[in-house]
Amino acid sequence: MDDQALVQVKVWDGWVRLVHWAIVLLLGLSWLSAEMGWIEIHTLSGCTVLTLVLFRIAWGFLGSETARFRHFLRSPLAALRHLAHFPRPEPDRAIGHNAAGGWMVLVLLALLLVQPLTGLFSAEEPEFSYGARGPLADLVSPETCAWLTGLHAANFDLILLAAGLHVLAVLAYRLVKRHDLLRPMLRGWKWLPAGVESPRFGSPWLAATLLALAALAVYGVTRLG
Structure with a gap:
């Protein structure tokens, strides 16, 4: 396929891009805040992650077509078939996540949800001053x-492992299949064959409302203690 056809x-x-890159930061x-013992900043960062994850879950049901779980979550067998063809260089025709990438998104969202939820109930972590407690x-x-404090620490290691695998997968797609997965997540668009229709995008007003509701929910939960 030549460049003229793209x-x-x-x-x-x-x-979607906001959630992706904000959570990275x-x-x-x-x-850093755990290493430095900045409990207030650590708590604020965790609550922000929880807000973004809750929003992303809601957006996965009500948002843009490529953000919806039903668009990119396929059967495990479909994911295995996709990986079986991985060594074969071929044009990138995927609109959104591929069959294997969709499951990685689900795993990362689950781990990112567990992390702040366990942090809310954690206490006296060794990185912080004595008596530091979750809300x-x-x-x-x-x-x-x-138990939740230990799970909070162990789950962060799982997040790092999953994130590392995600980065390696992006690099592998670039080197083996010549698929650029990074720039579309930065810019929002990618080169696809002429005639491919752009997916449907959700209302920005709905997104802002869902984000605000997620923030209010997290704020309300932290006040329960």
Whole structure:
């Protein structure tokens, strides 16, 4: 397929890209604040991650076509078939996540949801000064609090592992299949064969409302303690 047969097609809305790159930055901030013992910043960063993940889940049902779970979540068998063809160089015709990438998105969202939820109930992590506690730590027993604190630390390692695999996959697609997955997530569009229709995009007013509701929900939960 020559370059003349390709056109620019918008595939990602700004909301998906916002969540993607904001969480990348927030994970770095969460790690740094833990290392430095900045409990207030760490808590704020975690609550922001929770807000963005809740919004992304809602946007996965109500948002743009490429953001919806039903658009990119296929059967595990379809994902395996896709990976079986991985060594074969071929033009990138995917609008949104491919069959394997969709499952990685689901895994990352699940891990990112667990992280701030367990952080709300964590207490006295060694990185922080004595007595540092999550906003809801007093609502559970000391044993449950200790278990959730350990899970909070272990889950972050799983997030780093999943993120590392994600980065390696992006690099592998670039080197083996010549598919550029990075720039579309930065710019929102990619080169696709002429005649491919742009996906339907969700209302920005709906997105702003869902984001505000997610922020209010997180704020309300943190006040329960």
